[in-house]
Structure formats: structure tokens, C-alpha cells
Amino acid sequence: MLTKITKKVNPDQIGVKLTLLKANFIRPRLLRPRRRPASLLSRQRPFKTQKENSMRNYNLLKNQTYKEYKRLKSVHCPYLKTKVTFTGRGFWHMIYTGRNKKREICSQILRFQLLRIAVKILSITNTLQEIEINKQRGLTYYGFIAIIDSWKIKVIVKRNGNGRPFFWSVIPNWVTNRKRDKLLFKGDMEKD
Secondary structure (H helix, E strand, C coil): CCCEEEEECCCCCCCEEEEEECCCCEEEEECCCCCCCHHHHCCCCCCCCHHHHHHHHHHHHHHHHHHHHHHCCEEEECCCCEEEECCHHHHHHHHECHHHCECCHHHHHHHHHCHHHHHHHHHHCCCCCEEEEECCCCEEEEEEEEEECCEEEEEEEEEECCCCCEEEEEEECCCCCHHHHHHCCCCCCCCC
């Protein structure tokens, strides 16, 4: 019969206990970790990570843009000869693509920053660059492209059937292509 001798070894190794058997087998066994003093647990980290700061800045920008967006009721568009309204669907589309798929944060931030320029484009445009008509769903998308403050920007306005047109999206740095420009069609306006 083996007898078991248990003793603490080396107080510097907190939480380790050695079990010695008379047959000279040594096996470490972990003890319950010591509790930290309450003063250490209640301390906050003295700094925030870069991700936390960027998410905080993103949320601030998103909230500011939303407040500004709510103040915009409508803008008179000279080409459409009617007012373009700014609905919740337009703001939602700045954050999400179709089917609740969220856009990348950098893309959202860029769209938030371009909102003022999009309003400016809608209020001064006299020319339509693109139009896409979906007869099955009764949708019409109007694309207005302009270069303002060294930014090439495309603003999309959507109309359901004979209803009022409303702001749908703003796309920065839209790349032109000679073949597509002749066709007056670029990509899928529903998703852009």
C-alpha cells in the first residue's frame, strides 16, 4: 500500500501543489486561483483599444448624420420637377445593402460624409445620367452623377410606380466605362 504525502512546495509558485507518493512519483495538481483584491477588479483600463475608439467615433458620426438626415424633409430636383423626399428607407440603405446585409463600416462612413454633397447635387442637377426601369416591380431608378469638390459622386433616386421619388443612395468614386456609359447603365442600382 502506498501512502500519500501532500505538502506545499515553494510559496512563489502560487496555486501548485505537489502530491508525493512513496513510490517517488511526483504529480502536479492545480489549486484554485487566489482571488484578486476588490481594488484591482474595480479598476478600469487606462486606455481604450483602437477598435473601441473607432466604433465610438462611428456611432457618433452615424447619430449626427441621422439627426441631420431627419431634418432633411425634401429637396426640389430641377430635372424631376418635383421634390425628392428623404425617407427612412434611404438612410437604412446607406447602412445596409439588400436583405439586411450590413455594409462595411468604412463604406458607411464615406456615405455619411457625402450626404451633404448628395443633397447639393439633387438641388442643382438638370441632367439625368442614368435611368433603370423595372416594369415587373414597377420601380424606376434615376442616377445623377456630378463632380463636386473633387469628388465624383453618383446619387440614386428611387420611385415606386407613380409615387413620389425618394433618396435611395449615394455612391462615391464611381468608375466610368465607355461601353457602359453609352448604354446609360451601370451595375445594379438596387444594390448600389
